[in-house]
Amino acid sequence: MVLISWLLACAPKGPPVAAANPTPVDLVLVAEDQGDSAPRDVPPTAATRIGQLAADRNLLPRPITASVWSEAFASRETVEQRLAFAGAQPGASSATVLVTVEPGYFGIVSGRYRWTVDVDVALHAPDADAARHFQVPVLLTWDHEREDAAINAALPLIAREIELQLDRWLGTAN
Amino acid sequence: MIGGVAWITAAALAQDVSAAGYARIMTRPDFAGGDGRLGYWNLYGRLLNEGPYAALEVQVEALEREAGSVRPWTDLHLRVEGGSVGNADPGNGVLSLFRLSQLYAQAGNVTGQAVVWRIGTLESSFGDLGLYDLQPARVLFDTVGGQATVRTDRVDVVVGAGDAGYALKGDRYNTVASAGATARLRVAPGHLEIGAGGQFYSEPQVIGNRLAPHQTPGLGYEDFVRGEFLQNYAEQNQAPAGDIPNPEPRSSSSYKLVGYLGFGDAGPLRWNNLFVSFERLHPLGFTTETFEGVTADLYVHDLTDQRTVLLVGDELQARLIPDRWDGACGALLGAHRDADNQIAPSDDDRGYASIVVRSQIYLNPVLHLLKEWSYAVETSANGNRFRNHADSIFTGQDGVQNDRGLEFGDADKRVTWQGKAGFVLSPLGPGVYVRPSLRLLYGVQHSTENNAFGNSFVADLDQFNTFGNVERHWHQVVALEAETWF
Numbered sequence: 001m002v003l004i005s006w007l008l009a010c011a012p013k014g015p016p017v018a019a020a021n022p023t024p025v026d027l028v029l030v031a032e033d034q035g036d037s038a039p040r041d042v043p044p045t046a047a048t049r050i051g052q053l054a055a056d057r058n059l060l061p062r063p064i065t066a067s068v069w070s071e072a073f074a075s076r077e078t079v080e081q082r083l084a085f086a087g088a089q090p091g092a093s094s095a096t097v098l099v100t101v102e103p104g105y106f107g108i109v110s111g112r113y114r115w116t117v118d119v120d121v122a123l124h125a126p127d128a129d130a131a132r133h134f135q136v137p138v139l140l141t142w143d144h145e146r147e148d149a150a151i152n153a154a155l156p157l158i159a160r161e162i163e164l165q166l167d168r169w170l171g172t173a174n
Numbered sequence: 175m176i177g178g179v180a181w182i183t184a185a186a187l188a189q190d191v192s193a194a195g196y197a198r199i200m201t202r203p204d205f206a207g208g209d210g211r212l213g214y215w216n217l218y219g220r221l222l223n224e225g226p227y228a229a230l231e232v233q234v235e236a237l238e239r240e241a242g243s244v245r246p247w248t249d250l251h252l253r254v255e256g257g258s259v260g261n262a263d264p265g266n267g268v269l270s271l272f273r274l275s276q277l278y279a280q281a282g283n284v285t286g287q288a289v290v291w292r293i294g295t296l297e298s299s300f301g302d303l304g305l306y307d308l309q310p311a312r313v314l315f316d317t318v319g320g321q322a323t324v325r326t327d328r329v330d331v332v333v334g335a336g337d338a339g340y341a342l343k344g345d346r347y348n349t350v351a352s353a354g355a356t357a358r359l360r361v362a363p364g365h366l367e368i369g370a371g372g373q374f375y376s377e378p379q380v381i382g383n384r385l386a387p388h389q390t391p392g393l394g395y396e397d398f399v400r401g402e403f404l405q406n407y408a409e410q411n412q413a414p415a416g417d418i419p420n421p422e423p424r425s426s427s428s429y430k431l432v433g434y435l436g437f438g439d440a441g442p443l444r445w446n447n448l449f450v451s452f453e454r455l456h457p458l459g460f461t462t463e464t465f466e467g468v469t470a471d472l473y474v475h476d477l478t479d480q481r482t483v484l485l486v487g488d489e490l491q492a493r494l495i496p497d498r499w500d501g502a503c504g505a506l507l508g509a510h511r512d513a514d515n516q517i518a519p520s521d522d523d524r525g526y527a528s529i530v531v532r533s534q535i536y537l538n539p540v541l542h543l544l545k546e547w548s549y550a551v552e553t554s555a556n557g558n559r560f561r562n563h564a565d566s567i568f569t570g571q572d573g574v575q576n577d578r579g580l581e582f583g584d585a586d587k588r589v590t591w592q593g594k595a596g597f598v599l600s601p602l603g604p605g606v607y608v609r610p611s612l613r614l615l616y617g618v619q620h621s622t623e624n625n626a627f628g629n630s631f632v633a634d635l636d637q638f639n640t641f642g643n644v645e646r647h648w649h650q651v652v653a654l655e656a657e658t659w660f
Contacts, residue, residue: 032241035287039242074242102241107251110196110229111302111309112607112659137194139659141491141607142445143301144364144436156602 022058024093025125027051028086029063030073030100033147039073041066042101043148049155050099053162057170062093079122079131087124095125095169097162103138103150112139115150121161128169132161190235193660197228199259200655209264209628212617212651217506218548218592219530220307222617222653226262229255231276239282248281251294292321298332298356300369300434301447303487304607305504305530310485311432311449313354313373316341330358338375342456348385350377350426350456358434369434375456377426387457388421388473398477399518399580404465416468421460424475428456438490446490455481455522480513481522491606497539502532502606511555518580519559526552534598534606542598544613552588557581560588560623564643583623590621596653610658618650625649 029042029050041047047063054061064086076082079098086096099121106114115138122131136154202210202222212222231253239247256272258265265271278294285291296319299312314321319336338352356371380386390403397403408415430453438445457479460471489504505528512522528550535543554560561583596615602608625631627649632641 034239034241034243036242036244104239106192106194106233107231108297108299109194109231109253109659110227110255111304111307112196114194114231114659116192116194135192137660139607139609141302141304142436142447143358144360144367144445 023095024060024062025054025095025097026086026093027061027063028098031151032102034104038070043151045152046155049159050162053159057166079120083122083124098122101151103147114139117150117154119158121165123165123169125169128172130165190238192233195230196659198657199226199262200653202651202653204651206649207629211628212592212619213590213627216306217526217528217550218590219305219546221546221594225257226259227257229253244283244287246283250279252277288324288326290323296321296334300449303489303504305489305502306506310451310487311434313356313371313430313432317352328360332356346385346459348377350375365439366437372431375428379423379425381423387424387426387475389424389476390421390473391419393472395477395514396517398474401463403472404463404470415466416470418470421473426457426475428454442492442494444491444493449487451485453483477514482511484509497604498536500534500606504530519554519556519582523555536604539603540600542600544596544598546594549591554586558583558586560585562622563624564645588623590626592617592619613655615653620648
């Protein structure tokens, strides 16, 4: 049975997402915590995953880190303000993906730690603008899993929205 | 219920409202005549041993928590839950099987950022044994009152107090003062943490209150168990039926102590939770007996004040091959003792030990192969309690028929193992506890006890029992299930 389990575990996964046109794109990935802390970078797992989504489409991801925008974003709270700030930076790409995540603790629900992650995904490009706000319910297993774990758990749905916006943009551009 | 819906609707129109919950539904056609559950209870793993369930919790944010802000916030939580769904169980989803189990208001950033105040139903838990659906290290869950939670980077402290009278005594309510606290220390955050806590209950004597703790003088344990005190007292004292000594007032107290050790994020080990709890159960109030048309309340404080429960539970999750194969393993040990009872098997005089192992292989991100195996031993500390054979109705005291015997069946031990396997559709990807989960499962059980699953068999050997008894130690079900948190 153990051998069968190992063989099944090594079965091939499905094919990767297809690629599109190669274009530089700035990635501004913001995590905001409840309390008085400043906006910060999303956890590395999320940054890597989102960067890979862009790379899979032959885009050239350029992560813009919190050292550039953390202080400015404390007073620029809307998507429009933040996109404008990112686009005004020296050497900015013509396309920007802005992802803002705000995890909040809900409570214990049937033995699981229920979090809600508020998400804004926005894309600004010369021939496309898109923005969507949505919430992702997250159930974590352990108490020590906090904000970063909630963001990582919400990644599949965040990634879907980013993929959707990128594919619409690249489909139009192509 | 209608009022609740109206309240939620009104609140939703006026405030920022969000909802969370949990639901599971299944069909398990059982051609062996059972009720669709593989075994008696979740000691053998909750999978295939639990019925349908639904919970809905609404959060109304009167003052929303804001990112990057220390402005005060407040919210209200309301939870309705119950174990019945239309067409899925005998209750058919009637709302009378649901209850408003949680209602509390919270406020934060009013006395410092680290403190959250809570008024209403309370709770503090160190975590969950997911394989068993148990929370051994939980306190204050039976209390309505006030609670303060302080959370810092290294230490969490919860202190609460209130009244547990309705939870412990129901419609025989008497105030039971309750106070509890827990502390969790993150020794190495994300790798090692420890915790401890406790809860104390006090129910002082109240002269003149029939619902306060009392003891009926002369009431012995055997008369209490057999329900023959009125008869024996009348015969022994040549007294009229129901002419028994007046109850004597008592004070009741009880407590629960909990401990916790958590560690993980090392190699393939994701996390391991070890919980310990020791509880002295709260003494019971009274029972009623009827003899020769006379009904009397018999107070049993002294006969129920030495019941203890020791629980030790552990569960670990391991990532055996990342994104390919996860495993989970749980163990549960329980020892229930009742120093007042030396004559009759009962839920208060038993022990059990169980192990559950689950393997989940990800054939692709959404299609998983699930396997689970469990082995459990249950023992009775006061004699036989389990019927091992179809004709066990003839056996009782020391394995022989005894119409006056307090034992039941022909064994003081039940050994049960279960094996479960099937396919899981998990749209949100890999993970043992990732939901929603749509499952097609097969389960098989073997138990030393005959017909060890929920059923409505006629379990006697009366000559007029035209259905007969069947020797059956194997049980199997096929299940289609859906489960989700949201």
